[in-house]
Amino acid sequence: MSGKIRENFGSRFTVVMALAGSAIGLGNIWRFPYMVGEHGGAAFIIIYVLCSLFIALPIFFCESILGKSTGKDTFGALEAVAPGTKWKNEGYVALLGSFVIVSFYSVVGGWSVDFLIRSFTTGFAGETLGEAAGIFQKMTSSVWEPIACLTVFLGITALIVARGIEKGIGRFAKVMMPLLFIMIVVIVIRSCTLPGAEKGIEYLLKPDFSKIDGPAIAAALGQGFFSLSLGVGCVLTYSSYMRKEENVLYTGVWTAVFDTFFAILAGFAIMPAVFSAGLEPSAGPSLVYETLPVIFSRMGRIVPVIFFLTILIAALTSSMSMLEVLVTWLVDQKGISRRKATLLFFCACWVLGCVCAVSSKVFSVCDFMSSNVFMMIGALVFALVVGWKMSRSEVRSQFTNYGTSHKAGAVFPVVWFLIKWVAPAGIVIIAVTNLL
Ligand code: TRP
Numbered sequence: 001m002s003g004k005i006r007e008n009f010g011s012r013f014t015v016v017m018a019l020a021g022s023a024i025g026l027g028n029i030w031r032f033p034y035m036v037g038e039h040g041g042a043a044f045i046i047i048y049v050l051c052s053l054f055i056a057l058p059i060f061f062c063e064s065i066l067g068k069s070t071g072k073d074t075f076g077a078l079e080a081v082a083p084g085t086k087w088k089n090e091g092y093v094a095l096l097g098s099f100v101i102v103s104f105y106s107v108v109g110g111w112s113v114d115f116l117i118r119s120f121t122t123g124f125a126g127e128t129l130g131e132a133a134g135i136f137q138k139m140t141s142s143v144w145e146p147i148a149c150l151t152v153f154l155g156i157t158a159l160i161v162a163r164g165i166e167k168g169i170g171r172f173a174k175v176m177m178p179l180l181f182i183m184i185v186v187i188v189i190r191s192c193t194l195p196g197a198e199k200g201i202e203y204l205l206k207p208d209f210s211k212i213d214g215p216a217i218a219a220a221l222g223q224g225f226f227s228l229s230l231g232v233g234c235v236l237t238y239s240s241y242m243r244k245e246e247n248v249l250y251t252g253v254w255t256a257v258f259d260t261f262f263a264i265l266a267g268f269a270i271m272p273a274v275f276s277a278g279l280e281p282s283a284g285p286s287l288v289y290e291t292l293p294v295i296f297s298r299m300g301r302i303v304p305v306i307f308f309l310t311i312l313i314a315a316l317t318s319s320m321s322m323l324e325v326l327v328t329w330l331v332d333q334k335g336i337s338r339r340k341a342t343l344l345f346f347c348a349c350w351v352l353g354c355v356c357a358v359s360s361k362v363f364s365v366c367d368f369m370s371s372n373v374f375m376m377i378g379a380l381v382f383a384l385v386v387g388w389k390m391s392r393s394e395v396r397s398q399f400t401n402y403g404t405s406h407k408a409g410a411v412f413p414v415v416w417f418l419i420k421w422v423a424p425a426g427i428v429i430i431a432v433t434n435l436l
Helices: 012-023 026-038 042-070 074-081 086-121 129-141 144-162 165-192 197-205 214-227 234-239 248-276 285-297 302-334 338-358 360-389 392-399 406-435
Strands: none
Touching: 012 165, 012 234, 012 248, 012 302, 026 042, 026 086, 026 197, 026 214, 026 248, 026 285, 026 302, 042 074, 042 214, 042 234, 042 248, 042 360, 042 392, 042 406, 074 086, 074 234, 074 302, 074 360, 086 129, 086 144, 086 285, 086 302, 086 338, 086 360, 129 144, 129 285, 144 165, 144 302, 144 338, 165 197, 165 248, 165 302, 197 248, 214 360, 214 406, 234 302, 248 285, 248 392, 248 406, 285 302, 302 338, 338 360, 360 406, 392 406
16 A cells, blocks of 8 residues: 555445445346346345345455455455465456456446437437337447447546545445435336336236246346445455445445345336336346337436436446456556556456447357356355455454444354355355356
C-alpha cells in the first residue's frame, strides 16, 4: 500500500449500497424472473433462498473476510493469509474472470444505452412485436452501433471508477440504488394493474415442487453465485475498502436481502406485463430488447424510459465492481495511479468488448467460461483458504469484529461449518453438474 492510507467507503449505508449495486444487475432482470417461472414458481424461490443462505452467502462472507482483514486486492489478500503458497495464483483467475465478464457485460450494457436513447426518441409506440424484434436484430448485427454504445457504457463505468472509492463508486451507488428501487416499484405497480396480470403473478408464484430436480437446484445455485457477484474478487475488493468497524455479517445479509428482493420485484415488473399482452415469457436478450419495449410502450410513453434507465443503472453499478477488481490490483500490486490503471483497463476491456459485440460466438464462450469455470474456481479457492488455511479463531475474530458482535458470535459455529464443509462440496457438485 506504499504507506498511504487506504481509501474507504465511509458510511455503512454506502458500503451496503455499493455491494448491492454490484449484486443487482442484468442477472436479476433478465434471468431470474424467467428461471422462477420455468422451474416451479414459489418452489424455485424457496430453493434459491436456501442455496443462497447455505452456500452463496458463506462464500460471500469468505470474500468479505479476506478483503476486510487484509485491506488488499485479491492477489495481495491471498498472499497475506497464505504466504508463500500457490493460493495467490487464484488472483490471476479472478482478474481474468472480472476482465472477461466486464467485457461482455458492457456489450449488453451498451444495448441498454441504445434502447434508452430510442425510448426517448421513437418510444417504440405503435410498433408490433415483429418490428421490435427487427430493430434489435438490426442493431446487434450492425458493427458501429453496438460498438459506439459499448464505448459509452464502458466510458461511464471508467469515469466513475477513476474518481475513486468514496467520490466515485460510493457516491454513485448511494444516490442511484434507492432510485433504482423506486423506479422498479413504479413499473411493478403499472404492470400488476394491467388486465390479465394475474396470470403473470400466478406464473411467478404458483409452487410446483415436481419441477425441483437436480438441474433446477444447479440453476438456482449458479444464479445465486452470479447474482451475488461471487468468485472473481468483486466482494473481496469492495470489502477491502470497508472501515474496520463494519460488520461482515451485517453487510452480507443486507446485500443478499436487497439482491433477492430486487430480483423478485423484477419478476413482478416483467411477467404480469408479458402475460397481459397474451405472450409467452422467455429469457435473455429477446425478452428485454424485443418483447418488453413494445409491451411497456403500450403502458405509456414514460414506461420504456424508466425501464431502460433501470437496466442501465443496474448494469453500471455492476460493471463498476468488476472494473474495480482490475484497477485495485494494478494500484496495489504495481503501484500505478488509479487514473492510469482505469484508463489501461478501459482500453483492454474495450478491445475484448468490441470482439464480443461483433461475434456472438466469442460472446457465448466468454459467458460460459466465466460462469462455469472462473467463478467456480474462485469461489472454491476463497472457501478453502478461509475454511482450511486460516484458523478458526482468526476467522471468528474477523467475523465477530474481535468478539464485539454478539449476533455474529451466535451464528458463527453454523457459518464456520458451512464454509468448511457445505460450501466447497456444493461448489464441486454444481460445477461438475454444469460442465457435464
Ligand atoms: N451480479 C451482477 C448481476 O447480477 C453481475 C456481476 C457483477 C457479476 N460482478 C460480478 C457476476 C462478478 C459474476 C461475478 O448482473
